[in-house]
Amino acid sequence: MKIVVAIKQVPERDAPIRIAADGRWIEEGDLSYTINEPDAYALEEALQLKEKTGSGEVIVVCAGPERVESTLREALAKGADRAIRIEADDLQSLDTLGVASILAEAIKAESPDLILTGLQSDDLGLGQTGVVLAELLAIPHATIIMQVEPTGAGLKVKRELEDGWFQHVEMPLPALLTIQSGGNKLRYATLMGIKKAKTKELKTVSPTTPPTAPAITLERVYLPEKQKKTEMLTGSPDEIAARVVEKLKFEVRAL
């Protein structure tokens, strides 16, 4: 099975986030970057599928500036066979459709059996790229996937629904799945993997069609504004308890 994994490079979780001067994005200068977490699980799923079926190829694709090559190398070190970087120096200027279009162009050239990607990104969290990508490629998709099982010609997948419910879906190939975090156990990078990755192909391609003007633009990004509100509850212990329960349920939504 030929599997393409579309991954995104995002700022590390601990990175000190500062807002850029224009207020529309974050300061990128001194950030360190890593693989988007759900994408790491998508890669893991792809590698396990390859191991399970005993044959096939895993190709990782990432759009972005040169720095994303480190993330692609890591993916190669974990076991991907080839990597493709789509040149896109300013990914922020594109909206979901724009990103999905350049991904679709590169992926179409590979004509894979299966495309995996994380269900959403750690930075923007739109959760749309995979779905739009499937539409552009005109193939079926399923989202929030916990488990994938090949069934000869197709796949059996387990989707996560709300409230502890799951949905089991059978679908044909080729298809696109957006993978939920935590379904598998991630593997650690090894020295042998890194050494092997050096000899693996990392190809750079440029999008041929200019991206359409974004339908969505970012107006302002800002750090969560802290709101500290103290409210004294008065009344009998019973009344206070009832109010606390009510607030925990409907305001804080902790219950």
Place this chain on the structure above:
Amino acid sequence: MLAGALRVVIPVRGIPATTLLPDTTGIHYSATLAEPAGFSSAESVLLVLCVLLSAGLFFWRFAPILRNILRSRPDADFSLRPIGRRVWAFVSEVLCQSRVIRQRPLPGLAHAFVFWGFLAFALVSLNHLASGVRLGFLDPQGRLGSFYFLFAAAWAVLVAVSIAGLFIRRFFMRPVWLGEKLSYESGFIAFLIFLLMVTYLGAFFVDKGSTGVNLLWWMHTLSLLIFLPLIPHTKHLHLVLSPLTVFLKRDGFAKIPPLAGDEDFGLVAGKDITQLISLQTYSCVECGRCTEHCPAATTGKLLNPKEIVLGLRSYLNELGPASETPLLAEARDTAPADAHQQLLSMEAAFACTTCGSCEFQCPVGVQHVPIIVGLRRGATNTGAWEDTYGTKLFLALEKSGNALGLSAMERDKFIQKQQFPLFDGTQEYCLWLGCMGGYDPRGREIIADFARVMRHLGTTFGVLKKEKCTGDPARRLGNDLVFQTLAESGLKAFETAKVQKIVAICPHCVRTIANDWREYGIAPVIEHHSEFMARHRDHLPQQAGESIVYHDPCYLGRYQEIYDEPRAVIAQAGTLVEAPRSHERSFCCGAGGGLAFLGEEPGERVSHVRAKELAATGAKVVGTACPFCNTMFRDALSAISDTPPQLLDIAQLTARAIPASPDPMGGTQ
């Protein structure tokens, strides 16, 4: 030449030689050795044939072993220098038998007597065989000869008594560390050695020229010639190899050698076994000192360091040093085709705390830690080791840069709360927090208290803005990728901050930064807080004599030979009590080698064994000098006792007597 001629018996030191024993039935004591009156040519030819046969058999059995050693991969980092240390190790460990005697004084001395006796006997044996072809060079009646034969006779008595004692120990007392299986070959060899001595001594008691002389002579010769070909395939091979092994062993305790080239991932298969490892495995004398002191082996884990060494030997014998067959099976094979499949397994290799007790004890120069870590490297660097906890640790180190997997922001908050100044080049010391000091609640208490001690002494210090793990757990678990990344990032952080001197509370950090990082660069001078406080002990408060039992951390004691400094600090804080196993023989807490981060241990917990031992001293306080030991004992002490002794780091023991300062910079947390 000299033998056989009739000579006058020369009395020694004025004692008439024939008066010591009654001269009856042809057996009487003489101060001179009786040698056969002469050898016929037929006898000489027979002797030469026997010697050739014996030597031939020896080499026939020894050659494959030698070939395996020589055909193993050369050690890339091997250097004979510093030669002085090698000579010293040879004199101390081989000639003086220091390691043999120190751990097991009685059997050790018995062994030493046999060894020294053999040395004294070398000349006698040479002369013995030479005399058989009429080339004897020691004259029993000559001044030198008569003296030397008596000198050797004294040794012969010691050897005979010692070997008999060792025989009784092995076959009747049967110490558990020698293994369950009785080796009859060992018994036979002991018997041969005994016979060798008795037939030599007997020659002082027979009439010159009697047939008894010839009989003894030939019995002596045959004992010697039968003994020789038995050497290569028994533990007695150590006679030949171990002096060399001790001389050649890798310089430095528990030193993990650098990987050589792009194809080296550690001990993956036979092709990765180096000459030193090969030599060491063939030198093993199976005494079991390593097992006896192993925290894993003695608490019911699968690991037995002796079996690892013997497993490698068996692998080399079965498959040779060019084999591509993996060394480690995932789990222990209970019905193995080859012995190594049973002896070498990931489960065993990953049960090692790298405490180094085995390596420290080994009298024949086997360096277990690089071997066991080498096997782990082979499994981890290739991704063959799949362990939920291990993977979690590696991912945490990859992502968060600390072993606890917490966000770096947690450390920032702690630094702010403690008002630790950032290191800016104006302070004397860079205070290294480490994962425990930066993230673990108990470790933070230790760091905070040590900072109070430094402030009390007026020493300036600052902490790094960003600090990542030294890579110690990754290093010991065989993940060279994570280790290298962390070591390089750490070296760069010190360089950028222009750090000159570092002080740390964690012996693992100190060892790793000072020693293991050298593969990638030289870090600034680093010391352990025990060294720092010991140097300033005169300015530390003297406290009343509460009894404190000190636990030597493996990575401070055996790894860095720091024993006196923490004791000096404790002596300032109370009355020092020694644990039954202390200094070089200290017993591990169970945390080392990355095991603090792995799952539940099978069998008894190492920390409980040690905690019981420490509590049994009756001391009011258990004093530690390592945050990992501390965290292990925190749980262990409360598990083994309802009223456990207090548990405090040496920094806490010192800081508790320092009055809280009104100055916010010196305040308590």
